[in-house]
Amino acid sequence: MAILAANWKMYKTIAEARAWFGAVAGSPLLGRAQVVVFPPLTALCALRDHAGQIALGAQDVAWADEGAFTGMVSAGQLRDAGCRYALVAHSERRRYAGDNDELAARKIAALWRAGLTPVYCVGEDAGERGAGQGPACIRAQVDTVLDALSGVLGGELVIAYEPVWAIGSGAPATPAQAGDAAALIRERVRERCGPQALGHLSLLYGGSTSAASVPGFMAEPLVDGLLVGSASLDPSSFLAMLEVMVDA
Numbered sequence: 457m458a459i460l461a462a463n464w465k466m467y468k469t470i471a472e473a474r475a476w477f478g479a480v481a482g483s484p485l486l487g488r489a490q491v492v493v494f495p496p497l498t499a500l501c502a503l504r505d506h507a508g509q510i511a512l513g514a515q516d517v518a519w520a521d522e523g524a525f526t527g528m529v530s531a532g533q534l535r536d537a538g539c540r541y542a543l544v545a546h547s548e549r550r551r552y553a554g555d556n557d558e559l560a561a562r563k564i565a566a567l568w569r570a571g572l573t574p575v576y577c578v579g580e581d582a583g584e585r586g587a588g589q590g591p592a593c594i595r596a597q598v599d600t601v602l603d604a605l606s607g608v609l610g611g612e613l614v615i616a617y618e619p620v621w622a623i624g625s626g627a628p629a630t631p632a633q634a635g636d637a638a639a640l641i642r643e644r645v646r647e648r649c650g651p652q653a654l655g656h657l658s659l660l661y662g663g664s665t666s667a668a669s670v671p672g673f674m675a676e677p678l679v680d681g682l683l684v685g686s687a688s689l690d691p692s693s694f695l696a697m698l699e700v701m702v703d704a
């Protein structure tokens with residue numbers, strides 16, 4: 457089943473989040489794709505009992521399981537709040553909060569220990585792209601994490617290719633670029649973890665997606681779904697994307 461994931465970033469009050477779920481949670485389309493929503497932490501508990509077929513996720517997670525870590529939230533606490541997924545190393549956290557590949561590996565391991573599915577975000581920035589370093593950047597981000605995990609997947613793994621230059625820019629990558637990135641990531645996972653790991657891997661594209669761009673991305677055989685930012689905030693624009701996705 458295809459995945460349509462909504463990253464709300466630092467938007468929405470609890471009331472706004474509830475209203476969005478009120479508009480989306482009853483849609484008959486939900487049985488035909490896996491919808492995952494990453495709300496702000498403040499709204500998670502309020503949504504848990506209204507999520508229906510929508511899976512909840514967190515936008516970040518601590519690498520430790522418990523302890524004196526003021527301000528952090530553990531994977532077990534996220535599970536307690538109803539989460540099944542968490543984003544790891546989104547480019548905005550790499551930029552503003554010091555996340556890097558080494559921390560990402562520790563966060564992924566923590567999520568697996570709690571039985572949650574990590575959505576690990578990779579992708580090159582505009583400078584790396586301009587220098588022709590896009591594939592090398594993706595390869596390094598994936599290899600560093602898989603090496604730190606000793607090439608062993610401790611659960612399901614989602615990797616989202618989100619080129620930094622495409623996020624929030626209104627200019628998405630082309631479907632072919634997303635397909636090439638997906639092929640490269642699969643190749644790295646196969647090489648580091650073995651072919652059996654591919655059965656536990658899903659690949660997303662994210663960056664300035666909208667209903668108009670869904671068919672092109674979903675026509676790429678290695679792209680399993682989309683991670684959507686701004687177009688996910690309005691329930692009708694999100695439902696329009698879902699409708700196109702299940703028809704694709």
Ligand code: PGA
Pocket residue numbers: 463618622623624625662663664665683684685686687
């Ligand atoms: P965007 O954000 O769809 O607004 O470009 C995507 C993301 O940051 O996950």
